[in-house]
Amino acid sequence: MxxxxxxxxxxxxxxxxxxxxxxxxxxxxxxxxxxxxxxxxxxxxxxxxxxxxxxxxxxxxxxxxxxxxxxxxxxxxxxxxxxxxxxxxxxxxxxxxxxxxxxxxxxxxxxxxxxxxxxxxxxxxxSFEEAMLDNGLPVRHIEQGCNVPMYRTAVATQAAGVFSGPLVVSMRPMKAAEAIRAIQVTSRFPSVHGAPVHFGDPALIGIADIGRPDYGDPVEIRAGEVPVFWACGVTPQSVVAxxxxxxxxxxxxxxxxxxxxxxxxxxxx
CATH class of the missing domain: 3.40.1640.10 (PSTPO5379-like)
Structure with a gap:
């Protein structure tokens, strides 16, 4: 802790x-x-x-x-x-x-x-979004005044006792160069999820429709941007289900x- x-x-x-x-x-x-x-x-x-x-x-x-x-x-x-x-x-x-x-x-x-x-x-x-904004990185759900999009994935968590279930991720779209900088920035904050777990093709982690998040709100993904995914603290809710x-x-x-x-x-x- x-x-x-x-x-x-x-x-x-x-x-x-x-x-x-x-x-x-x-x-x-x-x-x-x-x-x-x-x-x-x-x-x-x-x-x-x-x-x-x-x-x-x-x-x-x-x-x-x-x-x-x-x-x-x-x-x-x-x-x-x-x-x-x-x-x-x-x-x-x-x-x-x-x-x-x-x-x-x-x-x-x-x-x-x-x-x-x-x-x-x-x-x-x-919490790490403050550091992203300080580094000039886009945080689309803040720009659009809505909740961050979150998705259940096909990635399994490591079981412990009775608890097991799929990983949930949050997503922020940005250009590839920005994604590389976001990895550097958020790696400094392991106590609030740290670096992304995936960026690019959502299907590779089991997300069928990026426009339909399981939690939160959809956000605009603009031309030239890729979705960047971080592990999310909503994961326990997928485990509870x-x-x-x-x-x-x-x-x-x-x-x-x-x-x-x-x-x-x-x-x-």
Whole structure:
């Protein structure tokens, strides 16, 4: 798990304001490009009986599931990631799964919270997008004001206990020279997925129609551009659909926990 400590938060910090807006119900949309400079995180909440297997799954699949933090059972706070976090309400939209079927998409999960639940916070590619923008690289979903497109692939994750299923990837189109620079830039951020896992022909990783993402929104791919794919923290949701646990909570794709951690402190070199 990430060893970087969260910055001391306050009600005036942009990350805390985003969390308060989510907590109050004011914010229910994607968190892409909100609170620039701050690390965002994917969420998976599982019963304690499944927590050890999921922790091992994250350890065996660090590209899609780089673990930032893990809670104690029943504890909704995550002090390592920020001031006054309540994981039950501080994400704009959640997904509640029962027997692997999506049952609800509420804006808080206090009504279904249980004392045996363990929260896992996983690095998000929204964090490295700041470095991409600083290097003049295009981030099309930000340009178009929509959610990042995400796809289930034919690439299998490494199984751990009961957990197995297909890798999910996020996609950003760019020219070939830009893709090479994007590899260099994002390689510095392994705790938020690091370098791409593929670029070019989507069919080579089992994506039949690039215009129809499984999660998020389609974006324009312009002449001379290639799709570039990063491992995605929505992968646990494809795994949940595959193994059908009795109960699980995740974030809605694109709706992240905005933490007090700083992107600038994530770079490995």
């Amino acid at each position: 990430l060893s970087v400590q969260a910055e001391k938060g306050s009600q005036s910090s942009p990350s805390y304001r985003v969390r308060l807006d989510a907590r109050s119900g004011k914010l229910t949309t994607s968190t892409a490009n909100l609170a620039p400079g701050h690390v965002q995180a994917n969420l998976a909440i599982l019963p304690r009986a499944l927590a050890a297997d999921f922790l091992l799954f994250c350890q065996r699949n660090p590209k899609p599931c780089p673990l930032l933090a893990m809670s104690d059972p029943g504890d909704p706070s995550l002090a390592a990631l920020g001031h006054d976090i309540d994981i039950r309400s501080d994400i704009p939209r959640y997904r509640v799964w029962r027997e692997g079927v999506l049952a609800d998409e509420p804006t808080d999960v206090k009504s279904v919270w249980r004392d045996d639940l363990v929260s896992f916070l996983i690095g998000c590619s929204f 595959a193994i059908k646990p009795e109960f699980c909570i995740t974030h809605a794709p694109g709706h992240m926990l905005v933490t007090d951690l700083l992107n600038s402190k994530l770079a490995s070199f």
